[in-house]
Amino acid sequence: MSMLLEVSGVSVTFDGFRAINNLSINFAPAELRAIIGPNGAGKTTFMDIVTGKTKPDEGRVIWGDRNISLLGMSESQIAMEGIGRKFQKPTVFEAQTVRQNLAMALKNPRGPFVVLMHKKTKLNAARIEAVAEQIGLSDSLTRVAGELSHGQKQWLEIGMLLAQEPRLMLVDEPAAGMTPEEREKTTDILKEAAKTRAVVVVEHDMEFVRRLDCKVTVLHEGSVLAEGSLDHVTSNQTVIDVYLGRAHA
């Protein structure tokens, strides 16, 4: 099976600190993957590289069926290629309604003049409602996003990602600050999404990762330390030494 995203031999240095060190990691077109690792392991930097925010010093990032390189593309071009990103802190447009937030994210042409002449259509409205249904915000479409609870904002941001219809979703700590019930629902949303696309979840919370029930990649000091099922990686002695030992201490 050909890979959706191939990251190979990528390194990046900030002021002499090697944040990513010869990292190689691949994702299949439809899979759920959790990335775990201690602070400073390079999880967020990895996302920054894939989404075009940070340019690596060396290595290759190859995307899609046509095997195009993402390096040298701008953030917006990469997003249009089908890579969506959710930030660690929920970042929705708080001054606007849930519907406006989703409408902005909806996969449609993105040029200024097309957007200026944009007319609301029944089809787009239906698409927005379908996404709202998925994230459980159907009743909140007219609410201002700033009024939503923390958990609802997280879902809205996931919803904005879904509305983009990406082929790869990069999700940074989706469960942070959520109640157990909210976590459960978040798990369901992500699992459902992963049926048709690749979903990569960066998470600290082992309990949440266990619930995702998927392949796990452990990052440490900017490269892959172990990969496999959660039980497989948690029984790995090095992983216990560098990560779990610390987390449980």
Next chain:
Amino acid sequence: MQRSFLAQNPSVIWFIAILALFNVIVTILSEVSGVGVISTSFIKTLGKTLCLCLVAIAMDVVWGYCGILSLGHFAFFGIGGYAIGMWLMYARTELIVIESLAAQAIPSTAAEISDAIGNQIFGVVGSSEFPLIWTFADSLFLQLLMVILVPGLLALAFGWLAFRSRVTGVYLSILTQAMTLALALYLFQNDSGLRGNNGLSGLQNIPGYRDLPQSTVSIIFFIASAIALGAGYVFFAWIVSGKMGSVIKGIRDNEARVRFLGYHVERYKLFVFTVTAVVAGIAGALYYPQAGIINPGEIAPIASIYLAVWVAIGGRGRLYGAAIGAAFVSLVSSWFTGGGAPNINLGFYTIQWTDWWLVLLGFSFVAVTLFFPKGIGGLFDLLVRKQS
């Protein structure tokens, strides 16, 4: 859920209605209708104020909606004024020159006429040659085109360079200040081709309509300014509502997020910056014929800062707020500095408002920013809330 543009933007109807009513009242009370309660010079002040409202609305779109604190938009306003001023001055001087040369026995050649016009216009800066930028000055149509093209192209070039390098926030503000300062300093030079610090004058006289009294001219410009303001309001209300409005407000609140949604943020900023610059140019082209004179001092950096102060006091992020702020502050300002406000005698010191107005304005600005961040426009929120 499909609602019309007007239903979504009730302020548009209100704004146009009030503007139209204001127009009718002023025209009735003017000298043209014979009532003459409002003097011609005050009509001009009101007409100029409408132009300031228009540039303030443009400023509100670029700052209040898109989050780009441009402190250079008055440069575009001034360019619009210069562009129309060149035609006004050229065409009027041409008529005067032809008339005076007609008395001569031998008919003058075209070159002689051109020389005489050049002498009249550029005599003050010790020249009689027409600089290259006056090439189209004899054509009203082409100069009107310049009103739109020059501010638009300058904004496009400046914006492209600045936004492409991701210059944002206070750095962009400083850069725009530098732009307007550089332009002002350039125009101050005698060999800039626009008469240095003399600027362009006599703009209140419309070529070919010498017999038209200023009372009529003032009303025509007043109405034209009102129409431009109304059209500008509708245009910008249309831009900031709908999906375009969503995206530019998104850019204001979180630029990076908009980028990761796949929008090319720089193109949107460039669009907003350029469109508002063009409108500022149009506002300037209507303002300076009413002012009668334009000189490089008009586009000094402080002018653009005033523009931001008007919008802040009026309430940014709402179009009518910007218009109210510009009208209120500029009218109050001319009342204070024009000797309208009585001086306050404290016994040991007399507060003369011509000197102290700026201090008062400064304090008002600080007070509004600290205590009423929504500005004067925020009062309407209170009103609406009471009703519901």
